[in-house]
Amino acid sequence: MKKLMFLFCFIFSVTSVFSQQNAITGNVTEASTGEPIPGVSVIIKGTTSGTITDFDGNYTIKAANTDVLVFSFVGLSSKEVAVSNRTVINVQLEESTELVDEVVVVGYGQLKVKDLTSSISTVNSDELQKTPAGQAMQALQGKVAGMQVVSSGAPGDSPTIRVRGIGSYPGSNNEAPLYVVDGMFFDNIDFLNTSDIASISVLKDASAAAIYGVRAANGVVLIETKSGKTNQKSEITYDGYYGMQVAQNVLKMANAEQFTTMAMESGSQTAIDNIYKAMQRYGRSRINPNVPDVNTDWYDEIMRVAPIQNHSLSVAGGSDKATYSLGTSYFGQEGILDMKNEYERFNLRSKVDFKATDWFTIGGNMIFSNATKYSQESSAWSMAYWAVPIMPVYDELNTDAWPTKYASAEHIGYRGGQNPFAAIDYNNRRMKIRKVLANFYAKVDVIPEKLSFKTSYNHNFTSLNNRDVALPYFISTNFKRVDATLTKRSETYSNQIWDNVLTYDDSYGKHKWTVMAGTSYRDEAYDMLTAQGVNFPVDQEEAWYISQSDLANIPTTAVRDGGSRQYGISYFSRISYNFNDRYLVYGTMRADGSSKYQEKWGYFPTVGAGWVVSEENFMEEIDVIDFLKVRASWGRLGNDKIQASDGASTTNVVTTSLGDILYSGTTTASTFSSLKWEVTEETNVGLSSRLFNSRLSVEADYYIRDTENAAIRVKIPSTGSSVLRNVGVIRNSGFELALNWNDEITKDLSYSIGANISTLKNEVRDLYGQPYIDGGSAEFRQRSMVGEPLMAFFGYEVAGVYQNEEQIQADPVAVANNLVPGDFIYRDQNGDNQINDDDRVVLGSYFPNFMYGANLGLNYKNFEFSASLVGQSGNKILNRKRGEVIWTPDLNMDADLAVNRWHGEGTTNSYPSSAALRKGWNQKLSSFFVEDGSFWRIQNIQLAYNLNGKDFFGTKILNTKITFTADRPLTVFNYNGFNPEVANGIDRQTYPIPATYTIGLNVKF
């Protein structure tokens, strides 16, 4: 193996030494451990000739006596040694403590962390890999102050990400940040395996993000995929885990007894009759003969423990001319919903950079991702919530049913069949997702080390093939599917970006500057074709093709296509200036042209300044502070995620029947959108500091972000439709603080503690003259009002429950509305002694106003332990599962509601009676349905054991680490639902978020 390794090193270490010089040999070791370091770059200063150390840390180089050798290795301080007539030079390298020299990618280049004037948070691959998840962004939950990650439990689905609140009216994913993967723009990064990623940087403030101009308003997330490093020995890494997902916090539903009690108290003869019908059909319970002898826990029936696994293999290394990183990975996850619900992804990647001449570098990067997702049938979750517990899963009496004898609630008098197994068994939804990201660049050093030009071309090609199969079944008269239907949908995205960047880097005396200017051209094309077939051979999956279906009867209206094409042209520039490492000035400017809107061009400037206080002479006395920088920035950003505006009236084709003939006609909408750029302006002030010998680091920021011309969906009166108009100003402001403490107590024992908090205030500042704009549905109103959060829940405030007849008689409101004990008392906000629409108030917002995260790390000898915690508070959730009683009261309810119902004077002052629940008066959107969404959670606990160089049965074990992980093992909240993570605050059918327990292995050789 060692020889093989050496061969690798040899192949990639292209050395070119021709001059007549002495051969110098030596050995490089690490100062702290004395271990030899392979792959150290040894270069003759001022030239490009050099070599790297072999597996045992040895090197040979030819150099003149006057030369100086430079030894460098990532993570260690470089060392320069003069040859001075020696032929053997042994060197010890020390660990680099100069964190200030860290660089961070900033978009079209990189900057030193100490030169930043803006707010950027970076998470590296070690941290990402702790979270067993298909989507890398999931690993960022609680890690970055100011960034909200709302998990999705469904396999293959991306979490919802919000950077510093939302500045854009929620709609078609227009609140999501921009993802830039090695220069290419993406809407999400769910195609990447966590192991493909070297680092994720979140550009939080406008100053950092503005270089991405039009796409940057919701924050920018930069992803660097793994690459090799120059003069690095090849490293082969296997990383993998296998584990199980277990549903957590399963909501307790009313059981048969509680449900029966609710029905009996409902005052509805139909509801009572249905209980008796259930008794007739399924018998009476022997324990309580007034309850049917069925007690189905539907959630229990539809869930399972599901496996999750990931395996990745990668090779990385480099010589002084070329670097490379190649890898392959497999990720597989099954859903906890007991149906064909899974996600599998196979990835290949390669990244190669090659220095062709001393002034010309060329490189290519290719990622291929091939995934198959079997989507859940999400309605199963709501059906399990609503299905009555007095019905079994299977019903042998239901002899007409096929292919399975499932029970139907219709047989016991309810309108629908309710059984969630119809949705689970008779749907098959497959999506094949194939993505290719190809990226090539050429870089020319016009003036060596000073002026360089880079042109890069990125192409992201995505193909989505969707096959939705609905299989026929019969359970009861109105709970059946006669025609099997097959819907196919093919979509392709072909997005291209061509960037040209000129960078000038120079210094003069105490002045240092970097100037960058560039252009970017974007072309985004989308195509879609969909068609539907009916009545194909349902039993053979290989026949699930439209061509195999009843061709004479393909619904013509189900054949559709679609497409879009958008172009963008941008010019941008950046200046970063540093005087004496004390005073920092920063500025960028971007001009963006887009074909998407009627207003074609937008201009996005930013400025920033920093003062490194700790470099000042007067600070030398203060030993505690190692580094202190205060910074401020201002910038403007655009958001072009808003759906393209028509800009003019459009005509649509409609069909109808006249005299049994299918006619096509047209309708013309007179209302259309004509949009300007949504512009975000942000001011950020902050400080970065390291104290106590760099053991404590502090990052604090305060920001105010205003979105002007916010495109808000305005309802068109009397038609039920809506249109986007630039009619608002939305402000997000908040404070962020991140603290990290690292210490090494002994050589064997070190620890770290970190915490971050962030606040968020979301506020509508202006609606261009309108008092409010309504959103949400008419029955579950969300209203945006000046001075209140965007899309706040809007309704009545429950002040209590009428307890007795005297109370009713004493209250004119109760008398006027024919109320009875058990009905809600609403607060008369304006004191006019009646309850009407003027008494509606803001009931809360779905944005958390406080988020926090904390982590702890402990290293003891070969053990590593880490734990992290996240939480949020201040957000509200509309418990729409409860609220949907307005459509039909035929359904089950959660146990909390059934147990705590009002059922006599003094029983409760906050829950309605069973009869009240069915009355319109109590079904108005009120504070009863809007609940506190606060939660905290133990996000991740990991224990790892390193088997570094241990002997095992006589052989030396490779660099091996075994990990045990519990991801999201405990969540604590009061909300009456499955899961407090509801992205838009409306809980209808949320996928429960499982806890994941895994065992993992990491081997390097």
Place this chain on the structure above:
Amino acid sequence: MKLRKYTIKMVALGAVLFGASACHDLLDEPKENTSFTEETDYTKTEDMILPLIGAYAEFNSRGWEDFPLMSVRGDDVNAGGLGDQQDFAEMDKFNYNKDFWMYNSTWQNLYADIFDTHSAMEQIELYKEFASNTAKADQYIAEAKVLRGWLLLQLSRVWGDVFITTSSDPSDLLVLDVASKDEVMQHLSDQMDEALPYLPALRPNERVDIPGGVTKYTALAIKALANQELKNYQGVADATSQIISSGKFSLEADFYNLFKIPGKLSSENLLELQASDFGQSSGDMVYYEFAALGPQGWSPKVKGADGGWGFYEPSLKWIKFMLDRGEETRLETSVLFTDRGIAEIKKDPKYTSLPAWISNTTPSGDVINDFSRAMFSSGKHYLPSDQLTPGRTRYGSNKNMIAIRYAEILLMHAEALVQGASSSAMTADAAVNTVRARAGLSNLSGVTLEQVMDEKFAELGMEWGIRYSDMVRLGKYDELSYEGRSFSEKLTFLPYPQNQVDLLPNLGAAQK
């Protein structure tokens, strides 16, 4: 050597930078997959019919909630659906909840289509400029006007004072005040007068270009309805006289099948919401959602046919009224009985023995089972399972929803005459007796207002809230105060939907 290297670099750089900026005109590319109205070729006048077809398409596709909301408050029908959609049942009892979704939804469904008819008129107007045959354009505009008239008539019957739209732009409503119900009805009458000269003097089923489309007589019918609401009985008599005198219309002999497949585009119908499965066992289908009105439990003769939801229950009052009159044809056609319902009738000592034909088996052989939501279902909105196209199972699919039929014209005519109007087209007696004859009833002579209204009750029960409008118009609130209900004048109209009040401040002001 060095110079050459620089030159190469600079030329490459220049080419790249120039290349990038050469694509600026791409920014002006329009949105894909969109037909911009401004790009419509209005000289292609054969396309002039497309906007009109579009208007018919919107008219034909009604939300299921529209009809029950318009109709349920009469004493001919109850909410049914007991224990579900409680505020629908409350509305039946005149307890209104403006937050209830059906109010808002129906309001929106009707107004959205009204704006579509405006839009069609505006588009046809643009074609008209280039049309060699402007009469065609005028006819199409007149047709859209009539469709709009019917929609606005329904809105005003339910909500009273509503907006009179003037263009396809809904934002007009923001500055508009609501018009009183009388203003709306006068407006409709005038609109129909405007449309009349351009419409063909045909029966809808005689039309070839648009089978079942609007004709002169549809416009006259809507004019009559509007004048009836205005209590301008001479206006009613004049409009109905023209329809009657045309001799185009006749009552369908088979009353039962008028409401089934054979009754599609019958010579009795002046306006229908058309549906079809095009005779195919699967594939395209345009349907009216009759399921809402059908029985929740049944054993259809043709196995596998879908049942209904049980939201529309003929009232005991109406059934007993029909039994008292000795009606068979119309009662059997209008009501689907269940055993439970029959037992409920028999509980009244007056009706302990019922005719043998009253059973839970329909004349077509479908068996209606007991279900707790309702005791009866609507027969006029029921399609026998053996009339479904084989392969189709949706309740009532392929059946048209009749909006205006000749029997209503005859009875409006008769009422107008007994209210004092005059006409030479037909006497009140003759009009009433024509309707009675089909129902197998003997002739009356010297009909009174009460007899005409009873005839209307019997003939048009369960149809479009006709009964409710009649009772409100005639101030017969005691009739509406039946089976425990208590009606008064202030309950005539539904409150405006809260969602619309929030969007349209003028509506809120009008409500107060």
